[in-house]
Amino acid sequence: MTGRPEDNEGANGRESEPDPGPGHQVTGHTHAGGIEAPREGGPAEPVAIGPGVIQIDTLLGGWRRMTAGYLVEGPAPVLVETGSQSSAGALLAALEHLGVGPGDLAGVAVTHIHLDHAGGVGDVARAFPDATVYVHEKGARHLADPSRLVASAERVYGPLLDDLYGRLEPTPPERLHVLADTETVEIGPGRVLTAVDSPGHAKHHLGLHDSLSGILFAGDAVGVRLPDAGILRPATPPPDFDLGQAVHSLRKFAARRPSGIALAHYGLLEDAETLLEEAEATLRSWAETAERALREGRDIAAALEERYRFDTSHVSAEFREKLEVLNGFHSNAAGLRRWLETSGRMPAERDYGAPPPGS
Numbered sequence: 066m067t068g069r070p071e072d073n074e075g076a077n078g079r080e081s082e083p084d085p086g087p088g089h090q091v092t093g094h095t096h097a098g099g100i101e102a103p104r105e106g107g108p109a110e111p112v113a114i115g116p117g118v119i120q121i122d123t124l125l126g127g128w129r130r131m132t133a134g135y136l137v138e139g140p141a142p143v144l145v146e147t148g149s150q151s152s153a154g155a156l157l158a159a160l161e162h163l164g165v166g167p168g169d170l171a172g173v174a175v176t177h178i179h180l181d182h183a184g185g186v187g188d189v190a191r192a193f194p195d196a197t198v199y200v201h202e203k204g205a206r207h208l209a210d211p212s213r214l215v216a217s218a219e220r221v222y223g224p225l226l227d228d229l230y231g232r233l234e235p236t237p238p239e240r241l242h243v244l245a246d247t248e249t250v251e252i253g254p255g256r257v258l259t260a261v262d263s264p265g266h267a268k269h270h271l272g273l274h275d276s277l278s279g280i281l282f283a284g285d286a287v288g289v290r291l292p293d294a295g296i297l298r299p300a301t302p303p304p305d306f307d308l309g310q311a312v313h314s315l316r317k318f319a320a321r322r323p324s325g326i327a328l329a330h331y332g333l334l335e336d337a338e339t340l341l342e343e344a345e346a347t348l349r350s351w352a353e354t355a356e357r358a359l360r361e362g363r364d365i366a367a368a369l370e371e372r373y374r375f376d377t378s379h380v381s382a383e384f385r386e387k388l389e390v391l392n393g394f395h396s397n398a399a400g401l402r403r404w405l406e407t408s409g410r411m412p413a414e415r416d417y418g419a420p421p422p423g424s
Contacts, residue, residue, distance in 0.1 A: 111136070111159050114333040115278035115325070117256070119163060123148030124155040125181055126229045128387055130292050130331050132181055135282055136163065137275055139253030141171035143199075145273055145282045146329055147185035150231025156185060157192055170196045172250060174258065176284025177270040178204035180218060180230045181391075182329060187211075187234025198236050199250060201262070202243045204269035209238040229390075244271055252277075261318065265311025266300050272318055279324030280333065286314050287344045289330040289392040294385070297340070298373075298392050299348045306400035308352050315345050330391060355401035366398035 114120045117138035125132040125148060134146040134156055142165065148156055160170070170193040175183040178200065186208055190198055200208055207214045211233040219226050226232070244250070246262035250273075261272035263286045273282040285300040301311075318326070318341055325335040334340050351369065358368035373394075 111163055114327065115275075115280050118275065118278050118280055118327075120327070120332065121156060121159045123152035123185075125149055125152055125391075131387060131391060133327070133329055133331050135327055136160070136165070137252055137256075137258065139256050141252055142169065143172035143174055143250060143252060143258060144170060144189070144196075145174050145258075145327075146176060146182050146284070147173060147189045149181050149184035149229075150188060150233060151184070151227075151229065153185040153188040153231075156189065167193055168195055169193075171252075172197045172199055174199040174244075174250065174271075174273055175204070175208075176272065176282065176286075176329065177201065177267045178207050178214070179267065179285070180233060182284060183208065184231055184233050187236050190236045190240060191234070196240075197242050198240050199242050199244050199260075201269040201271045202245070205241050205243050208233075208236045208241060211235055259321075261314075261321065263314035263317060264305070265307055265309075265314045266302070267305045269305075270314070272314070274321050274323060279322075280327050281318055281321060281323035281325070281337070282327045282329075283318065284329050286311070286318070287326055287328060287340065288347065289388070290328055290334065291331055291388055291391070294388045297343055297347060298388070299344070299351050299397065300392055301348070301351065301397045301400040301404070303396075303400045303403045306404050308348060308404060311348055312345055315341050315348075351397065352401060352404075355398065356405055359402065359405055364398075365402050366394045369398055370394045 111119045111121045114135075119136040119138065121134045121136060122129055123132045123134050123146070132146075132148050132152065134144060134148055137143045137145060144160070147153070173186060173189055173193070173196050175186060175198075177183065183200075183204070186198060190196060198208065215232050218230070218232075222230070244260040246260060248260045249257040250260075251257050252275075256275070256277040259274045259276065261274060261281070263270045263272045263284075266285045270284055270286055272284065272286060274280075275282070288297050288299045290297045299311075319338065323337045325333050326337045326340050327333050351373075354368055354372050355365045358365045
């Protein structure tokens with residue numbers, strides 16, 4: 066259930082540090098004394114985005130429209146994504162507002178174990194003692210025993226960890242259910258969630274496709290598109306990012322012909338075919354930029370910022386900061402660099418396909 070030991074080995078054959086997540090870097094975009102995410106008023110009202118699908122703003126760091134969870138309703142309702150531990154209070158309040166009592170939730174599914182997606186799992190599992198927790202095979206052991214994951218995150222984020230994300234409480238192993246590719250979770254008659262193994266962003270990543278609404282919950286595999294910024298960015302954090310796997314996962318999503326894509330960051334986008342094509346083109350373009358910078362001995366983050374900063378030139382400084390905190394150039398550059406350096410070859414040219422519109 067918890068994966069093979071070799072699944073967590075580095076290139077040298079020794080066990081590497083677990084991916085702490087959330088996979089987003091805060092370097093260079095903090096206020097004095099650290100990030101001070103503004104409290105933007107009370108919780109946003111949950112909103113229906115499809116038949117029996119409720120979007121919940123989990124208010125990462127107090128910011129609205131930053132991270133979302135999704136309640137899939139039926140006789141055996143399932144919550145997709147818990148958000149961070151710092152979001153648990155807002156999430157539980159929203160579920161109570163929706164009339165979901167302690168004995169009502171049948172399942173909690175996380176797309177991957179980065180702390181902005183799964184940090185609240187232990188708290189939610191405790192609040193809903195009958196809920197099964199669904200997770201990828203390669204993430205299960207870290208939900209059961211998050212000590213190494215949290216220690217790794219603490220080294221990365223220092224005091225910001227508690228301020229912005231919180232930690233991760235353990236989930237009893239007997240409550241965990243590892244989802245295999247194409248395995249289904251029954252919500253009720255005529256409604257199942259189908260798991261889609263989708264590495265690339267992280268090796269422990271799953272998409273979840275709702276048979277009734279047609280919505281595919283894509284976690285971070287498609288990227289980040291905050292409503293306040295309005296542009297799609299890839300999410301390529303270390304240590305797991307792999308371009309080939311990421312593109313393959315996008316094509317697996319497309320093959321399912323979803324009616325829409327629900328991003329964790331943030332919300333439902335209905336033109337799934339166009340979005341997935343844009344996501345692939347954008348990934349290839351960013352990878353090409355990173356490889357060229359590495360060949361030329363330039364800083365990858367600087368090269369990415371130089372090429373793509375115009376994407377947010379129309380966005381206010383406040384909203385640009387939200388995007389940089391969640392999905393900054395530095396974290397994407399670090400993941401791209403690791404992928405390039407561990408891929409085993411650096412060809413002079415590689416076919417990345419057509420660049421995205423406007424690049």
